[in-house]
Amino acid sequence: MKKLTTVSLFIFWAMVTAILTAGLLSYQNQRSNSPMLAVATSSAPAPVSTGAVNTTSPILTVAEVAKHDLATDCWTIIDGNVYNTTPLISIHSGGSDAILRYCGKDGTVAFQTKDGRGSHSASAQSMLTQLYVGRLGTPAKQTSPVGTNTSRAPLAPVIPSQDRGDD
Amino acid sequence: MMRKYLGLSIISFLSLIPVVIWALMEPLALRFSGMTAAATSLGQLAGLVGMVLFSINLILSSRLKFFDRLFFGINRMYDLHQWLGAIAFSLILFHPLFLVVKFLQFSLYAAALFLLPGRDPAITMGIFALLGMILLMALTFYIKIRYNTWRMFHKFMNIVFVFAILHVVLIPSDISRSPLLKTYILSLALIGLCTGIYRSFLRKYFGRDWEYRVTGVLALNDQVVELEFEPVDQAMSFKAGQFVFVRFPGGGIGNEIHPFSIASAPGRSGFKMIAKSLGKFSSKLPLLKVGSRAVIEGPFGYFSHHNASNKSQIWLAGGVGITPFMGMAESLKNDRQYAVDLYYCTKNEAEAVLTDRLGQLSKENNSLRVFPWYSDTAGRLNGQKIQELSKGLEGKDIFICGPAGFADSLVGQLCDLGVATRNIHLEKFNLW
Numbered sequence: 001m002k003k004l005t006t007v008s009l010f011i012f013w014a015m016v017t018a019i020l021t022a023g024l025l026s027y028q029n030q031r032s033n034s035p036m037l038a039v040a041t042s043s044a045p046a047p048v049s050t051g052a053v054n055t056t057s058p059i060l061t062v063a064e065v066a067k068h069d070l071a072t073d074c075w076t077i078i079d080g081n082v083y084n085t086t087p088l089i090s091i092h093s094g095g096s097d098a099i100l101r102y103c104g105k106d107g108t109v110a111f112q113t114k115d116g117r118g119s120h121s122a123s124a125q126s127m128l129t130q131l132y133v134g135r136l137g138t139p140a141k142q143t144s145p146v147g148t149n150t151s152r153a154p155l156a157p158v159i160p161s162q163d164r165g166d167d
Numbered sequence: 168m169m170r171k172y173l174g175l176s177i178i179s180f181l182s183l184i185p186v187v188i189w190a191l192m193e194p195l196a197l198r199f200s201g202m203t204a205a206a207t208s209l210g211q212l213a214g215l216v217g218m219v220l221f222s223i224n225l226i227l228s229s230r231l232k233f234f235d236r237l238f239f240g241i242n243r244m245y246d247l248h249q250w251l252g253a254i255a256f257s258l259i260l261f262h263p264l265f266l267v268v269k270f271l272q273f274s275l276y277a278a279a280l281f282l283l284p285g286r287d288p289a290i291t292m293g294i295f296a297l298l299g300m301i302l303l304m305a306l307t308f309y310i311k312i313r314y315n316t317w318r319m320f321h322k323f324m325n326i327v328f329v330f331a332i333l334h335v336v337l338i339p340s341d342i343s344r345s346p347l348l349k350t351y352i353l354s355l356a357l358i359g360l361c362t363g364i365y366r367s368f369l370r371k372y373f374g375r376d377w378e379y380r381v382t383g384v385l386a387l388n389d390q391v392v393e394l395e396f397e398p399v400d401q402a403m404s405f406k407a408g409q410f411v412f413v414r415f416p417g418g419g420i421g422n423e424i425h426p427f428s429i430a431s432a433p434g435r436s437g438f439k440m441i442a443k444s445l446g447k448f449s450s451k452l453p454l455l456k457v458g459s460r461a462v463i464e465g466p467f468g469y470f471s472h473h474n475a476s477n478k479s480q481i482w483l484a485g486g487v488g489i490t491p492f493m494g495m496a497e498s499l500k501n502d503r504q505y506a507v508d509l510y511y512c513t514k515n516e517a518e519a520v521l522t523d524r525l526g527q528l529s530k531e532n533n534s535l536r537v538f539p540w541y542s543d544t545a546g547r548l549n550g551q552k553i554q555e556l557s558k559g560l561e562g563k564d565i566f567i568c569g570p571a572g573f574a575d576s577l578v579g580q581l582c583d584l585g586v587a588t589r590n591i592h593l594e595k596f597n598l599w
């Protein structure tokens with residue numbers, strides 16, 4: 001049994017060290033390549049909006065998003081941005097239903113509040129940024145408070161000292 | 168034979184229940200729809216089963232008499248406790264490693280964030296529990312400390328377990344989404360926590376122990392001491408070959424609790440114990456005074472000549488492993504149906520402090536033949552020698568008690584000579 005424990009511990013520490021090191025290097029790399037990201041992550045709480053609109057990303061309409069409402073092809077609107085949430089369905093720790101419910105629809109409130117149970121972790125938010133498809137081109141149904149800019153840049157990863165929860 | 172595995176079967180069944188509930192919650196095709204989904208599912212399962220085994224291990228640590236019956240000896244149960252602890256620990260280590268895979272497919276940074284504590288109490292509790300477990304397991308496997316110090320630190324496993332329960336309660340997961348799974352996991356966890364706290368902190372005050380007094384302290388040589396005990400009130404009934412846990416509050420040698428085999432036959436109100444100076448505690452036993460208080464927990468164990476199918480038996484004692492055989496040899500006087508060959512193995516004659524006593528028992532009882540064996544002159548006792556001297560091994564049950572190296576070596580040789588494992592009964596002296 002000592003061998004089992006030793007092997008498990010070795011694998012554990014090797015992987016944790018590798019991931020933490022690689023993650024830190026990746027974060028430093030992102031910061032040095034993206035001045036906007038550096039400004040955002042040093043000053044704003046998550047979820048972060050830089051206020052600068054990414055003019056090169058596709059502009060999508062609500063009708064366009066609504067076509068992607070299947071478990072095999074699932075797009076969701078969060079905070080005026082469109083994300084392909086298909087890869088998250090099978091791995092979401094809150095269950096697949098929590099994502100499937102918003103395929104082709106606006107899931108802003110659900111994402112931001114975890115259906116009333118709190119906010120998503122920084123790691124989850126960071127994951128979501130990788131799934132960005134485009135932004136809504138026309139004002140969608142008002143799911144955000146009045147006066148809020150509903151067309152924002154995608155969620156940016158936040159610094160480790162920021163809010164972080166589970167995914 | 169099947170009854171021997173009943174305890175293990177119950178533990179396996181209890182571990183399988185959450186797996187089945189989990190499997191029925193969502194289609195397995197979705198759970199294992201790709202590498203990432205499969206890794207996430209394995210991470211969830213590792214957490215579930217790890218938590219169940221952790222809970223069961225705490226329940227076992229209560230050392231209830233019931234477990235002595237279920238596992239055919241509390242010493243076997245402790246063997247299992249160690250294995251379950253190692254398996255639960257490994258599963259809990261792999262739990263975050265599998266779960267981090269889903270972040271790796273998106274970004275290294277997200278994966279790194281997942282492994283760090285933050286403002287989310289659920290993840291932070293989990294990390295505290297894991298780090299606490301790593302520290303305590305390191306103390307168990309890799310850092311040599313005194314037994315009593317190790318026991319004191321091991322009680323902190325209860326605190327680690329509290330962090331684990333908080334993690335389970337707070338984290339959104341299959342457990343939070345399934346009332347059935349939540350009830351099962353938390354019920355088992357709460358039972359584990361209660362029994363762990365009882366054993367670690369409360370048993371001293373509420374446990375049922377036997378009050379005895381030391382009535383004799385006899386040094387058999389400069390390393391071995393024999394202690395005699397008489398009950399203060401009610402006498403404990405025991406079978407020859409069993410062992411007890413003993414502590415001597417106010418005896419001037421510390422308040423540690425240690426296991427010792429009973430070295431006398433039942434039938435009298437008191438009993439004897441023989442101990443060799445192997446550690447800090449046992450080396451202080453000769454300092455005990457007659458009249459010292461002794462608190463006895465037990466008896467435990469199934470190492471008895473009565474628990475064998477054959478009355479023709481071979482007993483193999485390595486050094487101080489002779490102690491349970493003393494009681495068994497004495498009790499043969501009352502049962503002439505047995506035919507026993509007892510091999511008393513020591514390095515030399517000076518160490519064989521009980522040869523005379525055994526010789527006397529052998530004279531009084533034709534059922535018992537004693538073979539002193541000194542490894543300094545005769546080499547190590549082996550299976551072939553035993554087969555020669557005892558005129559065969561067939562149709563006999565073999566009892567072995569002594570250090571692990573002695574026992575393991577002989578078991579291997581006897582099995583090679585065709586002795587079935589069901590006919591070999593083992594009591595190793597390195598469990599504690």
